[in-house]
Amino acid sequence: MTDPSGYVRERHNDGKRDVRWPEAPAPLPVPVYDNHAHLEIADGDEPLSLEAQLQRADEVGVIGVVQAGGDIDSSRWSAWAAASHPRVLAAVAIHPNEAPAYEQAGRLDEAIAVIDELAAQPRVRAIGETGLDFFRTEPDGFAAQARSFEAHIELAKKHDVAMQIHDRDAHDAVLETLERVGAPERTVFHCFSGDAAMVEIAAERGYYLSFAGNVTFKNAQNLRDALKVTPRERILVETDAPFLTPIPHRGRPNAPYLVPVTVRFMAVELEVELDELCAQLAANTLEVYGAFGD
Numbered sequence: 001m002t003d004p005s006g007y008v009r010e011r012h013n014d015g016k017r018d019v020r021w022p023e024a025p026a027p028l029p030v031p032v033y034d035n036h037a038h039l040e041i042a043d044g045d046e047p048l049s050l051e052a053q054l055q056r057a058d059e060v061g062v063i064g065v066v067q068a069g070g071d072i073d074s075s076r077w078s079a080w081a082a083a084s085h086p087r088v089l090a091a092v093a094i095h096p097n098e099a100p101a102y103e104q105a106g107r108l109d110e111a112i113a114v115i116d117e118l119a120a121q122p123r124v125r126a127i128g129e130t131g132l133d134f135f136r137t138e139p140d141g142f143a144a145q146a147r148s149f150e151a152h153i154e155l156a157k158k159h160d161v162a163m164q165i166h167d168r169d170a171h172d173a174v175l176e177t178l179e180r181v182g183a184p185e186r187t188v189f190h191c192f193s194g195d196a197a198m199v200e201i202a203a204e205r206g207y208y209l210s211f212a213g214n215v216t217f218k219n220a221q222n223l224r225d226a227l228k229v230t231p232r233e234r235i236l237v238e239t240d241a242p243f244l245t246p247i248p249h250r251g252r253p254n255a256p257y258l259v260p261v262t263v264r265f266m267a268v269e270l271e272v273e274l275d276e277l278c279a280q281l282a283a284n285t286l287e288v289y290g291a292f293g294d
Contacts, residue, residue: 004076011043011242011253019045022249025260028061030278032263033285033292034256035066035210036091036129036164036190036238040077043242044253054087057256061278063087064285064292065256066238068129068164068190070095072114082123086293091126091164092118096133099148100141108144112151119159125289127156128164129190132177135169149177156184162288164190164210171198183207186288191240196225203231208288210236213246213254216265224269232270232280236288237263 013019021044039053048056057065067082068091069075075092082090094102094111102108118124130152132145156163163184167174171194178187189202192209202209209230215223227235237259245254246261263281267274 004073004080009041009074011041018252019043020252021045021048021255022245022252022258024056024060024257025264027059028260028263028278029275030282031061031063032237032259032278032281033064033066034062034239034241034259035188035236035285035288036068036212037065037241037256038070038074038243039065039067039081039241039256040074041242048255050081050085050088053255053257054085057259058087060257060260062256062259064089066091066126066164066289068126069093070129071098072111075115075118079118079121079124083121088123089126089289089292090118090121090124091128091162092124093128093130093152093164094148095129096131096145096149096166097136100137100144103141103144103147108148112148112155115152116155116158119155119161124159124161126162126164126188127152127159127184128162128188129166130163131166132170132174133166133168134173146177150181153178153181153184157182160185162186162188164188166190167193175201178205188236188288190238191244192223192226194226195222196229199226199229203234206234208234208236208284210238211262211266212238212240213244213250213258213262215269216247216262217250218247227266227269233284235266235281236284237266237281
């Protein structure tokens with residue numbers, strides 16, 4: 001395999017976004033982890049290297065990142081980043097919006113085989129992000145998404161790793177698939193987008209719910225309601241960087257060093273002490289993905 005260290009994707013900029021990096025928040029009292037980020041995507045007026053991203057995060061108490069892939073190239077980069085940096089773990093997968101294109105090209109089975117190979121690496125601790133997306137993909141691509149999702153579920157169980165789910169406008173179908181096929185032991189709804197009723201189902205089944213910066217958005221009361229009824233031992237936090245930058249920086253580039261903004265917001269919503277929430281989030285992360293390293 002060729003060295004993927006130079007791989008980078010540029011985030012589209014229409015010239016209307018404020019691409020200045022937000023100022024760093026105050027450090028957290030207890031270190032936490034970013035459960036889902038895409039650090040291979042370059043953003044900002046001065047794109048940050050992986051090393052700079054991790055340094056900025058460490059300075060505010062974010063001591064590890066789960067780097068998520070969405071196609072063959074980004075999954076290979078994710079595995080490389082995890083193997084190269086003790087504060088990075090990897091998730092690898094074919095994103096549900098990419099699955100139809102691979103299927104149309106006759107390469108979906110090949111792509112899944114690459115994910116299978118990458119998942120055998122010791123610092124690849126999750127299959128993700130995988131799932132279903134009925135928002136961006138047209139109905140003629142749903143069958144490919146479903147086939148890919150079910151194959152990824154089996155890979156997570158085969159390698160005994162966690163699974164990060166992408167679920168957009170597909171709540172019922174995702175829950176049905178997990179119940180029918182059998183969910184991996186550690187199943188995470190990345191960037192949870194459901195409501196309080198969905199939390200009840202997820203909690204009963206032992207799934208984890210990861211909340212991103214959009215929980216701070218004014219129009220996201222459903223997410224705040226969901227957060228409040230999620231069992232504390234099932235809550236995770238993430239950035240989905242460079243996307244979903246929390247208020248008051250919405251629209252600007254996102255990065256793991258901004259996790260404290262979301263965590264502080266969550267602590268207020270949950271009416272819990274900040275250090276208590278941080279400790280719980282850290283413990284939950286390690287329960288799902290295992291130790292990061294020195």
